[in-house]
Structures are given as structure tokens and as C-alpha cells.
Amino acid sequence: MKVIQVAHRGGEYPVYIGQGLLATTSVWSRHLHGRVLVVTDQTVAEHYLARLKPVLSEIDHKQRVILPEGEEQKTLANWQRLIDELVELGAQRDATVVALGGGVIGDMAGFAAAAYMRGIGVIQVPTTLLAQVDAAVGGKTGVNLAAGKNLVGAFHSPAAVIVDVDTLTTLDDRDYRAGLAEVVKYGAIRDAGFLAWLEQEADALTARLPDALMEAVFRSVGNKAEVVAADEREAGERALLNFGHTFGHALETATGYQRFRHGEAVAIGMGLAARLSEWLGLAPVGTADRLLALLRRLDLPTELPDDVAADRLLALMRLDKKNAADQIRLVLLEDIGRAVVRPCPSDDIREVLMP
Template sequence: MSVRELEVALGARRYPIWIGPGLLGDAARWRARMRGRHALVVTNATVAPLYLERVRAGLAGLAHDALVLPDGESFKTLDSCARVFDALAALGATRDACVLALGGGVIGDLAGFAAACWMRGIDFVQMPTTLLAMVDSSVGGKTAVNLPAGKNLVGAFHQPRAVVADTDTLATLPAREYRAGLAEVAKIGALGDAAFFAWLEAHADALAGRASDALIEAIAHACARKAGVVARDETEQGERALLNFGHTFGHALEAELGYGTLLHGEAVAIGMLLAARLSARLGLAGTADAERLRALLTRLGLPVDAPPGAGADALLARMALDKKNEAGRLRLILWRGIGRAEIAAGVDAGAVRAVLEEQGAGRRA
């Protein structure tokens, strides 16, 4: 199967996204994007036994090392970032060094943020090994770590030199992790591409079953759509904020329930449906499209209801810290139906609370 190649164009800055099988072993392709003599592979304890040696073999001739971190969202912290800095220091990494982020979104965000900080910014290459990272976090240069107060509160915009999405890695992805990635695929259709949403409805069973052709097509379409948005709004001053559809609710659920209770994609799935229902409550959209979204997410094996254990008031307090808010007022991504997301400023907190309570977010376990 051939490799699909896309490009993210940010003025004079450009970098490729490669999608297809066997890419981690195709060192000639990605080594050409590395400019220095030092390389650090940052990965986790789950991914390392599967793919680390393949990447290290491709680094022959460079001064390189690897840092293996514990797996999980709870380790996406400043402490883990400090471990990356220590590893770079031990390697003697200078400004021409490159960090390779081998893993899912946690590793990509964390390693990218460390690369943004080391000597005020060095190169990094994204090597996503989860579906969610391939279609979302690896593209666009958002890097960050979490704080106890909330998700991704400390970060930087730092674009990678390349994105190497080896679809062979998805064969070892646990079913729950795979399904979580499908949430971000569905999000692309829901927020701005009604035709793609309909394609997803037609191919939902194939995607749920990991059919290779449908999967590569979905990844390529999602990446192309995101690349276009990032090219027009790199630092999220306008349109790029739409990519956060479902995320304000989702991030609040993740933080309140404890990182790892819900996978990020699961939280986004629930968050998208909450945003759709809030849109209906505010008179922006009807309920039929929200039900279409619920049906698609269900077919893809994703949760659609808020779990017990997070009260509506606690979630609202988390949402108040969201980076999109302005002057202390809630600023959410809502929609006027499938494919028509928009930024809604000054959203009434009472309406948000009502939707949360309707969907069971006020229950206790």
C-alpha cells in the first residue's frame, strides 16, 4: 500500500505528514528532516518494547539516546518534562538537536513542549502510534503539559519538522484506545465537513473493524482538513478554535474524574454531544443532528453519556479555566447542525448547568 503525503504550509515554513505502513522503518525518509547530530527518542513503557529499537536503528551514526516514561495521561506533567530536559543535558544536546516523539498524544504533547523549551526551541519529529494522535495532536504544533487545575494549561505552539504516521502501529493498539481515536475523526466531520460526516456514517462499520483502506482514507482526510485550518490560523486566534468542538466539556470531565478515568477521545465524544445538546437548548440547532451524532458515535463504539462522579457545578468550575474564555465569560464551540460549528461567546452558565444535569453529570457514583 502506498504512502500518502500531505503538507502543512505556514508561510515559508512547511513540513510533511506521511501516512501509511512501514514508515518507522523508512529511516531514509524521516532522517532527511533532521538537521543536527544529537537525537533523543521520547517514548513510554508500552510503546518502547514494540517500536523503539526500530527507530533507534534508523538513528545509526548520530549521537542518540532514548527516554522511556511511564504510560498514561497522569504522567503528562512538568516533572516528566524535567526528565526530558535531564536526558537532553546528559546527551549534550545543542540547538541543532532533535527530539523524536514516539507514542500517543501524551508523548507528542510532552516531548514537543520539552523541545520548545530546550535552548528556547529545538527540532522535533512526531511519530504518533495511536489513531487519536495521528489525526489530531501530532498535527499543528500544539504542545503542552497538564496541571492539577486543568489540562494543557502550560504549553507552547511549536511545529514539528515532520509527522510520521505509521499505520502498522495501529495493529497493536488496544480496542479502547483505537475507538477513542475515532472520536477525533468524527469531530472533523461534525464541526465543518458535512460530506465527510456522511462518509463516516457510510463507513462506520469498516472503521470500527479497522479496515485498512477506510482507515487510511479517514486519517488522510482528517489530517488534510486540520492542516488547512492550521495554515490559516496557527496560533488559534479564530478558526482553529473550532477544532476544540467538544473539548471544553471533555477536558473538564477528564480533570474532574481524574486523568485516565476517561480516555481523551472518550471525553471528547461525550463533550461533542453535550455541545450539540447545548446548541439545541440555546436555539442554535435542532435536535435531529444531535441524534445523528449520537448514533454515529455509538456505532463507532464510543461513550455518549457523562459518567457518574462529576457534579455539574464542579464541571462548570473546570470549564471556567478553559483557555478559550474571555473576560471571565464562557466561550464555547457550539454548532448550527452537522458541519457548521461556530464560536459562541458569553454562553449562559445556567444553560450549561441544565444540559449537564439533564445528561446525568450531577449524579454521584
């Protein structure tokens, strides 16, 4: 087992990374307090809820909520359901929410913990690669609105993050590949050596070889922890973690959260952002081709669908939370391993949306 400490303004919390951690009571016992609400989805419950029995067996007051799957479930209505469950459980300020699942579960359960009694403990237990390397670390929580993704939420640091890489063995191929997009992101924006390692180990990663997986998760979480420690509330460096996300979120919204996994949309968005970086003269020629080649080796999509209009995406991008003074602010590359945030004119963005 490896442990990474993530610093935040209230202290720090551990991220445990290893195999068999779902049933490792010595890890859990340090962080479970009060009454416990376990939040998960249908598929994860079938595979992994039973593995928590040794951990939860000595807790008298516990409850579980099993939600439907999918990004379309990340709604205020389901968030309200979690709040109601906490009330029914009789949860007090010492209660703990356990978020067992992917990014959707982590975001909703974390937001419920952030809001209930102005903040109770949450343990993030990510079961998808995307959540393990990104969504579960950093304290961002929230739900979607019809107008856009994650428009309502809060920063709420977890008490701990427990990453059991064994959960990746049952992950659907498409969901697994989607998680690799967020892994690539860290190399693209701040760790050129990591991106070179990913190029070298791409075949091992697509085959889910354990040693390669542990290293990819460990290095990704390490990068995320450094960024969060430097900029918890996304005032500066943390905004770089949104590389590809402004395009990606707009694409997800335009397609009703039905056609693309989050990581797939981000992969397409990273390709667009890299092309725009070259178009603006920020990045050397060939930067986009190198990034796109790696994404394709990892079996990720890199092209916009023909039926999504550029003007529709631009309109949605204007709602992005990073924007200021009515300008679309994007994370762009100066080179592999070095990124910046800057405002971009709509005409330039349209050039990459309509090549």
C-alpha cells in the same frame, strides 16, 4: 505513502502517511539532525522502538527516554526530566527530539523541544489514532497542572510528522475507539461529506480495515492542515477544533485523568455541545441525535457519569483557555459540518449537564 504539507508562519512541514514508515530511512534522513533524543513510553517501546534501529544506527550521539504511560504522567516533573536528558546528551540547537508515542508523549516531548535553547527540532511519530489525526499535527505542546489540562505549553511546529498506520494494529481497542472521536469531530465541525462517509464506513472503521483507516487518517489530517494553515495560533478558526473539548477537559480533570481516555471524554463533550446547540436554537432539531448515533456505532460513550456534579464541571470549564471576560466560550454547531464559537451562560450549560 501520502504526503500532506502543513503551512505555518515559519514555512511548512510534511505529514507522511503510510505503512512501514518507522523503518523507511529515506523519509527519516531528510529530518534527523544533530544529537537525537528519542522519547517514548513503556508499551510503545516494547512494540516499536526496535523498528527505529535502521534509522538511528548511523547516529553517533543518541539517547532514549522511556516514560511511564498515562495522561497523569504529562507533568512538569517529567518535562524537566526530558530537559535534563537533553543537557546530558550535550544537545545543541541543531539537535532533534523524536516523539514516538501517543498524545501524551507528543505533547511533552514537543514542549521540551520548544523550550530547550528556545527551540530545537522535533519529529512527531504518533502511534495512536488520536495522535495521528489530531495531537501530532499543528504544533500545540504542553503539560497538565493539578488545576487543569494543558495549562502550560507552547506552539512549536514539528520538523515533520511520520504517521505509520501499521502502529494501529497493536493499539488497545479502547484507545483505538477513543481516536475515532477526533475523526468524527472533523466531520461535525467542517466537513459534512466526511461525516456522511464515516456513517457509511463505521463498520469498516471499527474492524480496522486498512483502506478505511488510511482514508480516515488522510482526510482528518487534511482537515487539520487546512485549519492550522488558516489559524496557527488559535485566534479564530482553529478554536473550532476544540468542539467537545471544553466539556471533555473538565470531565477528565474532575475524574483525575483516570476514568476516561481523552477521546472518550471528547465524545461525551461533543454530545453535550450538540445538545446545547439545539437547546439554544442554533442547530436544527435532530443534529444531536445524528451525531450521537454515529458515536454509539463507533462504541464511544455519550453520557456523563452520575457521580460527576454539574457545578464541579462548570467550575472547571471556567478555567478553559478559550474563555474571555469571565464567560465560558464553547464550540457549538449550526449544523453538521458548520460550527461557531460563542459565549454561553452558565444556566444554559447547566441545562444540558442536568437534563
